[in-house]
Amino acid sequence: MNLSPVDQPPADALVLFGTTGDLAKRKLFPALYAMERHGRLDLPVIGVARGTWDEERFCQHVRAAIAAAEPDADAATVERVMDRMQMVGGDYSERSTWEAIRDALDQHGSSNAVFYMAIPPDMFPEVASSLASVGLNERGRIVVEKPFGRDLATAVELNATLHEVFPEERIFRIDHYLGKESVEALLVFRFSNTLLEPIWNRRYVRSVQVTMSETIGVEGRGSFYDEVGALRDVLQNHLLQVVSLLAMEPPVGASAQYLHDEQAKVCAAMVPIDPTQVVRGQYVGYRDEPGVAHGSDTETFMAARLEIDSWRWAGVPWYVRVGKGLEVGAIEAVVEFQSPPRLLFDDADGPPPDRNLVRFRLGSRDGVTFALQAKTPGPSLESQQIGVSVDFETALGERQGAYERLLADAIAGSPRRFARQDVVEHTWRVVQPVLDAPGPVHPYFRGSWGPAEAERILADGDHWFPPSV
Numbered sequence: 190m191n192l193s194p195v196d197q198p199p200a201d202a203l204v205l206f207g208t209t210g211d212l213a214k215r216k217l218f219p220a221l222y223a224m225e226r227h228g229r230l231d232l233p234v235i236g237v238a239r240g241t242w243d244e245e246r247f248c249q250h251v252r253a254a255i256a257a258a259e260p261d262a263d264a265a266t267v268e269r270v271m272d273r274m275q276m277v278g279g280d281y282s283e284r285s286t287w288e289a290i291r292d293a294l295d296q297h298g299s300s301n302a303v304f305y306m307a308i309p310p311d312m313f314p315e316v317a318s319s320l321a322s323v324g325l326n327e328r329g330r331i332v333v334e335k336p337f338g339r340d341l342a343t344a345v346e347l348n349a350t351l352h353e354v355f356p357e358e359r360i361f362r363i364d365h366y367l368g369k370e371s372v373e374a375l376l377v378f379r380f381s382n383t384l385l386e387p388i389w390n391r392r393y394v395r396s397v398q399v400t401m402s403e404t405i406g407v408e409g410r411g412s413f414y415d416e417v418g419a420l421r422d423v424l425q426n427h428l429l430q431v432v433s434l435l436a437m438e439p440p441v442g443a444s445a446q447y448l449h450d451e452q453a454k455v456c457a458a459m460v461p462i463d464p465t466q467v468v469r470g471q472y473v474g475y476r477d478e479p480g481v482a483h484g485s486d487t488e489t490f491m492a493a494r495l496e497i498d499s500w501r502w503a504g505v506p507w508y509v510r511v512g513k514g515l516e517v518g519a520i521e522a523v524v525e526f527q528s529p530p531r532l533l534f535d536d537a538d539g540p541p542p543d544r545n546l547v548r549f550r551l552g553s554r555d556g557v558t559f560a561l562q563a564k565t566p567g568p569s570l571e572s573q574q575i576g577v578s579v580d581f582e583t584a585l586g587e588r589q590g591a592y593e594r595l596l597a598d599a600i601a602g603s604p605r606r607f608a609r610q611d612v613v614e615h616t617w618r619v620v621q622p623v624l625d626a627p628g629p630v631h632p633y634f635r636g637s638w639g640p641a642e643a644e645r646i647l648a649d650g651d652h653w654f655p656p657s658v
């Protein structure tokens with residue numbers, strides 16, 4: 190049986206590994222600033238950096254990262270963040286580095302730290318066992334970034350390795366999409382609006398599409414990205430988490446256990462993807478990016494057709510699509526409903542009514558749009574599409590960033606927005622046939638919607654919905 194960890198005691202220090210990397214720069218330091226601004230940062234932060242960095246360079250780096258993300262950052266708040274920060278430098282392979290981290294924690298009187306691994310996944314085992322070599326595995330919890338493993342076998346193996354030194358309740362697996370307010374809103378929107386539940390099934394839903402499109406390329410992360418590709422980078426984790434929230438049954442409570450149980454159930458009902466129902470693409474110019482292997486066939490785009498063989502969803506196609514270098518940046522889920530009977534409209538000159546859509550915008554300007562039909566003014570019984578739309582920020586106010594929420598959760602010891610191992614393993618099982626037989630990559634131009642071949646996986650009469658931004 191898979192048991193989700195229950196709430197853990199709050200942490201008294203935060204140790205960040207990978208402070209010189211991209212994730213720390215783009216997300217973690219700005220998140221620390223946001224936490225400070227909201228009065229939610231109340232503990233020392235120890236940044237672990239390579240031996241060639243000194244304190245001054247480290248501080249400049251942190252300040253620059255905050256300034257890049259928050260050009261109008263409040264100077265006093267930045268100073269308060271800097272006052273909490275301390276750098277420990279050194280080589281991961283030397284015991285003295287780990288002793289220095291332990292000494293720094295001792296100085297702060299810490300007995301329960303968060304060890305945040307913003308480092309390449311292949312370093313997780315080494316860092317976990319090095320923490321254990323100086324007894325730090327007994328003094329906190331470990332937070333690991335996705336991708337968790339490279340496939341099903343390595344995810345199982347990594348889990349076993351981490352379990353050698355950390356018990357399950359002290360392993361927090363990050364998928365930052367679970368920390369996005371807009372993604373969590375799916376759960377609340379679905380289960381707090383009773384009008385949706387009767388139609389949220391195979392009887393009324395014709396198809397579901399989830400698109401995560403980015404205009405950016407690999408942006409200096411070529412050597413990381415080339416080893417993973419779109420499937421491991423975002424589809425197996427972010428996208429399938431979104432699918433699970435859209436498809437799952439109502440949890441019986443809000444605890445981590447109840448939520449994770451329902452996610453695991455729906456992920457268990459996902460059928461391993463048929464590789465013939467997958468199209469991989471690579472943007473033209475990708476092979477010239479720094480860090481990318483000559484002649485690489487890593488995909489920067491993937492479209493796939495999924496099936497969920499449950500009573501609620503059997504027979505409904507779930508189309509997912511992710512890519513870099515695409516026409517617009519958007520994260521959207523579109524639920525398309527069956528067509529209405531058409532007799533009433535047969536005599537009208539116009540086309541039959543469009544199908545209803547519920548379109549969840551999950552990226553910037555998140556919100557929801559219902560595409561409904563309304564009578565076209567005039568004598569005939571024609572209808573046309575109208576959008577009933579809400580922008581959640583305008584309606585509801587400012588939202589917190591995903592990393593701010595997840596860092597705060599990791600510090601508070603709340604596991605609810607972290608991924609449970611059985612869910613991670615199910616999602617690897619779902620994509621494993623594609624890892625085993627990936628098929629060719631089709632080139633596409635930046636600024637397009639990916640390779641035209643992506644149409645091939647759609648059922649007759651279906652088309653990709655362009656995101657609404």
Ligand code: BG6
Binds near residue numbers: 422
């Ligand atoms: C990360 C991926 O997990 O998510 C990146 O590694 C991707 O490649 C990023 O750009 C997208 O996150 P967001 O929050 O901007 O949608």
